[in-house]
Amino acid sequence: xxxxxxxxxxxxxxxxxxxxxxxxxxxxxxxxxxxxxxxxxxxxxxxxxxxxxxxxxxxxxxxxxxxxxxxxxxxxxxxxxxxxxxxxxxxxxxxxxxxxxxxxxxxxxxxxxxxxxxxxxxxxxxxxxxxxxxxxxxxxxxxxxxxxxxxxxxxxxxxxxxxxxxxxxxxxxxxxxxxxxxxxxxxxxxxxxxxxxxxxxxxxx
Numbered sequence: 001x002x003x004x005x006x007x008x009x010x011x012x013x014x015x016x017x018x019x020x021x022x023x024x025x026x027x028x029x030x031x032x033x034x035x036x037x038x039x040x041x042x043x044x045x046x047x048x049x050x051x052x053x054x055x056x057x058x059x060x061x062x063x064x065x066x067x068x069x070x071x072x073x074x075x076x077x078x079x080x081x082x083x084x085x086x087x088x089x090x091x092x093x094x095x096x097x098x099x100x101x102x103x104x105x106x107x108x109x110x111x112x113x114x115x116x117x118x119x120x121x122x123x124x125x126x127x128x129x130x131x132x133x134x135x136x137x138x139x140x141x142x143x144x145x146x147x148x149x150x151x152x153x154x155x156x157x158x159x160x161x162x163x164x165x166x167x168x169x170x171x172x173x174x175x176x177x178x179x180x181x182x183x184x185x186x187x188x189x190x191x192x193x194x195x196x197x198x199x200x201x202x203x204x205x
Contacts, residue, residue, distance in 0.1 A: 080189075080199045089200060091192045093130035094165075099123035101204040104154065104176060111153035117178040119151050120204055122188055126160055127170035136160040137191045139175050139202075143183035151176035 083089050088097040104121040113119050120141075128134050138161035141148040150159075153176075160173040179186050188202040 080201050082201045082203055084203050090129065091200075093128065093134050094136075094192070095127040095129050095170075096190070096200065097125040097127075098202045099125055099172070101202070104151075107153060113151065113178045116181060118181050119176055120179055120186060121154070121174065121176050122202065122204060124160070124173050124175070124188070124190075124202065125170055126163075126165065126173065128165040128167055131167055133167070134165050136163045136165065136171075136173075138162075139173070140189045141175075141177035141179065141186070142189060143179040143186045145185075148177045148179050151178050 081089060083096070083098045085098050085101050088095060090096075101120065101122040104119040107113075107119065122139075124139070126136055138159060141150070151157075154174070156174045157176055158172070158174050160171065160175075163171055163173075165171060175188070183205065186203075186205040188204065190200045190202065192198045192200060
């Protein structure tokens with residue numbers, strides 16, 4: 001049995017009882033007031049549970065920023081965003097506008113496309129909406145899933161590949177590709193991030 005000195009009279013008494021000399025209760029506050037102690041424990045547990053629950057809700061409701069944002073764009077099965085002619089899309093640092101796409105026939109006989117192919121022309125504008133310089137990626141063309149050759153003989157040909165853009169600046173890229181005449185699907189593919197392989201598909205056909 002643990003002993004202690006009574007604070008009232010200085011007599012050595014049990015720590016769990018009453019001093020036989022002066023009648024002072026030697027138990028601590030929490031033992032003497034069990035009901036109050038129980039209520040305090042319930043309140044503290046309620047506060048802890050409430051804080052944890054609030055943290056969970058906050059983490060679940062935090063919105064995730066997508067790599068591309070547009071109200072009208074579709075998405076492919078691979079998660080790529082599809083942009084049609086006349087539409088625009090924003091990535092984390094670039095606003096991209098798909099200006100136009102059409103067949104190109106103003107070539108000379110010596111620069112005509114291969115037999116069974118035609119040339120398509122596409123215009124895309126890139127604008128830096130970030131706070132620092134950015135470097136653009138390249139545009140790849142696919143017809144019915146097959147990669148197509150670039151056509152370099154047009155006077156206004158301008159690829160976006162490795163172009164540097166300062167904050168607030170923009171550039172118009174004009175690209176040409178040889179595609180099969182009977183192709184059912186023609187797209188331009190632009191990679192927005194080398195880390196995630198996220199791509200935008202510009203639908204020509």
